[in-house]
Amino acid sequence: MIKTEDLFVRFSDGSGIRYRDMRFDTGRSYALLGASGVGKSTFLNLIAGVLTPAEGRVTVDGEAVSALPQRARDLYRIRRVGYIFQDFKLLEDMTVQDNINILRLEGVDTSQMDALLDRLGLLRLKKRRVNRLSGGEKQRVAIARALIKKPAIILADEPTGNLNYETGVEVVRTLLANAGDGTLIAVTHDDRLAPMFDERADMNAVAEWVPGGEARQHA
Amino acid sequence: MLSFAFKSMATRRAKLVMTALSMVLAAGVALLAYNISTQVSEGIVNTAAKYDIIIGPSGSATQLAMNTMFFTDKPLGTIPYAVIDDLNRSGQVNAAIPFSMGDSYNAAPIVGTDPALLSDKALLKGEMFSQPLEAVVGFDVAKTYNLNPGDQIISSHGLSHDGAAHADHPLNVVGVLKRTDTAYDNAVFTPVSTIWELHDHHDEDHDEDHDEEHDEDHDEDHDEHEEHHHAEAGEICAVLVRSKSLADYAALMNWYTDNTDYLAINPNTVLREVMDNVDLSRKIVYILCAVILVMNLFVVSVIALLNMYDSRREIALMRLIGVSMGKINRLYLIQNALTGLCAVALSLLCAHLCLWGIRGFVSRMGIVLNAARVYPLEWAILLCVFALSILPTAVLTRRMARKDSLET
Numbered sequence: 001m002i003k004t005e006d007l008f009v010r011f012s013d014g015s016g017i018r019y020r021d022m023r024f025d026t027g028r029s030y031a032l033l034g035a036s037g038v039g040k041s042t043f044l045n046l047i048a049g050v051l052t053p054a055e056g057r058v059t060v061d062g063e064a065v066s067a068l069p070q071r072a073r074d075l076y077r078i079r080r081v082g083y084i085f086q087d088f089k090l091l092e093d094m095t096v097q098d099n100i101n102i103l104r105l106e107g108v109d110t111s112q113m114d115a116l117l118d119r120l121g122l123l124r125l126k127k128r129r130v131n132r133l134s135g136g137e138k139q140r141v142a143i144a145r146a147l148i149k150k151p152a153i154i155l156a157d158e159p160t161g162n163l164n165y166e167t168g169v170e171v172v173r174t175l176l177a178n179a180g181d182g183t184l185i186a187v188t189h190d191d192r193l194a195p196m197f198d199e200r201a202d203m204n205a206v207a208e209w210v211p212g213g214e215a216r217q218h219a
Numbered sequence: 220m221l222s223f224a225f226k227s228m229a230t231r232r233a234k235l236v237m238t239a240l241s242m243v244l245a246a247g248v249a250l251l252a253y254n255i256s257t258q259v260s261e262g263i264v265n266t267a268a269k270y271d272i273i274i275g276p277s278g279s280a281t282q283l284a285m286n287t288m289f290f291t292d293k294p295l296g297t298i299p300y301a302v303i304d305d306l307n308r309s310g311q312v313n314a315a316i317p318f319s320m321g322d323s324y325n326a327a328p329i330v331g332t333d334p335a336l337l338s339d340k341a342l343l344k345g346e347m348f349s350q351p352l353e354a355v356v357g358f359d360v361a362k363t364y365n366l367n368p369g370d371q372i373i374s375s376h377g378l379s380h381d382g383a384a385h386a387d388h389p390l391n392v393v394g395v396l397k398r399t400d401t402a403y404d405n406a407v408f409t410p411v412s413t414i415w416e417l418h419d420h421h422d423e424d425h426d427e428d429h430d431e432e433h434d435e436d437h438d439e440d441h442d443e444h445e446e447h448h449h450a451e452a453g454e455i456c457a458v459l460v461r462s463k464s465l466a467d468y469a470a471l472m473n474w475y476t477d478n479t480d481y482l483a484i485n486p487n488t489v490l491r492e493v494m495d496n497v498d499l500s501r502k503i504v505y506i507l508c509a510v511i512l513v514m515n516l517f518v519v520s521v522i523a524l525l526n527m528y529d530s531r532r533e534i535a536l537m538r539l540i541g542v543s544m545g546k547i548n549r550l551y552l553i554q555n556a557l558t559g560l561c562a563v564a565l566s567l568l569c570a571h572l573c574l575w576g577i578r579g580f581v582s583r584m585g586i587v588l589n590a591a592r593v594y595p596l597e598w599a600i601l602l603c604v605f606a607l608s609i610l611p612t613a614v615l616t617r618r619m620a621r622k623d624s625l626e627t
Contacts, residue, residue: 050539071543078541089536093230098223102537105220105546145540 001026002047002153002183006056009042014212016054017042022206026061026152029176029184031194034203040187041086043207044155047185048083049073060153078106082146086157086187088138090145092131096122099130100145108149116144120174136163143171147178154179156186160193172196220546224553227533234529235558238522242562243569245518246604249511250570250597255577258400258588269339270316270486271468274302274475275457277482284489287318287457289402290328294320294456298481300411302458311467318457319414322374324390327360329374329407331414336459337396340403344368345394351412355394359404366392372407374417388417400589411455516603524611527551534616548616552609559608563601567593 002024010016017039024030032040045051047058049065058066065076077083090099100113117123120140130138139159146154156175160168172193175184186197194200228235275283278295286292306315319331330336334347337355345368348355356366366372371389390409398404462468475483530551537547575590 071545074538074541074543078543081541083540085539089539091230091533091536094226098226102223102542103540105223105537105542105550 001061002185003059004043004046004056005059007043007046007053007058008055008210009039009046009051010054016210018208018210019043019046019056020206020208022201024183024185026183027181028199029179029197030186031197031200032185032187032203033189033191033194033200034207036189038203039207039209040203041157043203044083044157044185044187047153048081048155049077050083075106078103078108078149080152082149082151082154084139084142084146084154084156084159086161088142090130090138090141093129095127095129096133096141096144097126099141100148103145103149110148113144113148116148120144136167139163140171143174147175150178150180152182154182154184154186156184158187158189160188160190165190165192168193169196220550221553224550224557227550228554228557231530234526235554238526239558239562239565241518241522242559242604242608243565245514245516246562246566246600247570247573249600250566251573252507252511253596253600254570254574254592254594255588257594258592269461270459271462272460272471272475272483273457273486274298274460274481274483277479280482280484280489281493283457283482283484284486284493286320287459288486288490290320290330290406291402295482297454297456298458300453300455302481303455306458306460306471309471311463311471312460313463314459314461316459317411317455318459319411319455321414321456322376322417324356324360324372324374324407325364327357327405327407329354329390329409329414331409331411331455333411337403337408340399341397343395343397345392348393348408348410351410351416352388352390353393354390354407354409354413355396356392356408357396357404357406358398360407361392361395366395368393368395374407398589400592415453516607520607520611524615526555527611527615531615544616548612551612551616555609555612556605559605562608563605566604567597567601570597 002022004019004022006021007019008016009019019039032043034040042051046053046066049058049068053066056066057064060076060080065073068076091102094102096117097113100117101110104110114123114126117126120143122137122140122144125133125137130141133141139161143156143159146156154175159175160171163171168190172186173196175186176196184197187203188194273283273287275287275294276296276298282292283295286294300317303315303317306312314335316333316336317331318336320328322329334349337347342355343358343361345355354372356372360366364372370392372392373386373389390407390413396403396408460471462471472483472485475481534547534551537550538544571590571593574588578588578590
């Protein structure tokens with residue numbers, strides 16, 4: 001179970017976002033909906049331990065991951081979190097298989113890579129460099145990299161952003177199928193995909209933007 | 220990790236090759252400058268220390284020292300061989316060695332002397348010359364012209380190898396000297412009597428030619444002939460002396476200095492004066508070398524740092540997916556160390572290949588450069604270059620490790 005409590009994140013210009021407390025149960029899927037810029041991606045970054053909150057905490061199965069030292073947060077992310085970034089975050093000059101095999105540096109077993117790539121329709125592109133793939137193909141590579149380690153938590157930031165509706169449906173199905181007993185939290189702007197998830201949350205109601213002066217005062 | 224490091228390097232191969240080449244250029248210039256200046260200084264000092272007096276005809280002391288020590292420049296002229304007999308009879312010398320020079324084999328000067336000149340040199344092959352027209356060749360001469368005992372060489376009249384050939388009097392190679400890293404490596408040694416024999420015959424031919432030529436040609440030939448200063452029978456160009464004692468040294472120096480037909484010099488003193496004269500230039504060269512070295516080390520560190528800044532996106536990306544900073548650090552350390560090692564090895568290779576390339580040119584000036592010689596300071600320079608190639612990695616990744624993944 002993932003819980004966020006009293007979360008407040010501050011940006012370099014002094015402004016920040018305050019989040020209402022949220023809870024994500026194990027074995028369920030969540031769609032985070034909301035307008036662009038409301039703080040959906042930032043929320044996922046806080047859960048992933050990529051960002052450190054200025055206040056509040058993120059706990060996963062009772063452990064406050066947001067308070068962990070950097071190395072422990074890296075380990076948490078590599079072992080428990082499969083993160084699909086909105087802009088893919090792929091090594092563009094490397095091949096599809098290299099982008100997945102990079103996880104072996106941290107001891108991730110990638111022996112099931114071919115089967116996973118086959119399911120995602122990427123097997124024939126395995127040795128192709130990422131910078132020669134289309135946006136949709138890159139998105140599927142990012143999904144493959146997140147799923148290869150069978151993570152307990154899948155965080156997906158606009159996983160269907162570069163895909164047409166039909167393909168988007170397929171991708172969400174793949175994510176749901178691979179989430180298994182874990183937790184899937186996906187940010188999406190496509191309301192039509194929202195019903196596929198167990199729960200939906202309107203981030204417009206969860207996140208509150210705090211201007212610079214107030215944020216500093218609050219801090 | 221190593222295979223991933225290689226893959227990562229392969230994606231940036233053009234940049235890495237340019238980085239390595241910049242390092243090679245920077246370090247190579249420093250190595251080359253230091254090595255040449257050191258070997259030249261050492262060569263001069265080592266060669267000068269064997270004799271305390273050199274006696275020749277009156278003229279330039281520097282020319283006499285350079286000619287007899289490094290086989291460069293032309294001989295001053297000739298003196299009677301009887302000087303050696305006088306010196307031996309005087310009981311004031313441990314050694315009085317004749318020295319004649321005037322002919323050449325390709326670019327190598329032929330020195331007419333006594334086996335005693337080579338007493339401290341070891342033979343690589345064959346034996347020491349003992350008869351007229353026998354020759355012992357220096358290491359580089361043997362290597363360059365693939366000479367072995369039993370071979371014959373044709374000497375040329377004069378010190379430029381385009382002179383008339385003594386084809387009817389070939390020299391028999393009987394020995395090859397071991398490498399000495401001095402001017403001896405680039406010379407041919409033969410008894411003084413060989414020089415006399417060659418020039419007896421040459422002068423006969425020369426006289427015959429004169430009879431057939433016009434007066435104008437005769438004058439030109441005569442001028443050229445005068446410049447060669449060939450030792451006729453019973454003449455030599457100089458005597459290299461090791462006196463028995465300080466008193467003997469002083470007495471001999473006084474006697475020959477007082478005699479206006481001769482010039483007596485102490486080669487160490489003369490060469491030290493020459494070195495003192497060029498000392499300022501040497502200091503300037505050293506300062507320039509130091510400046511080049513510091514600049515080059517700065518360039519190397521800037522290049523390595525820029526390279527790492529270029530990799531920041533890749534590092535940030537790896538951090539986002541959970542690769543620890545320790546692993547990332549090691550990954551880039553391996554990559555930069557491999558680049559640094561290649562650059563260091565190539566620098567050493569290129570600098571010494573250049574040294575090998577220019578040694579032929581320098582050996583004509585009597586200084587033999589050993590291309591295989593590596594000085595401790597060169598290793599220190601290479602160590603600095605290697606350290607600078609990996610240091611930015613450590614600094615930058617340490618800084619990145621302190622930040623949140625998204626901030627890198």
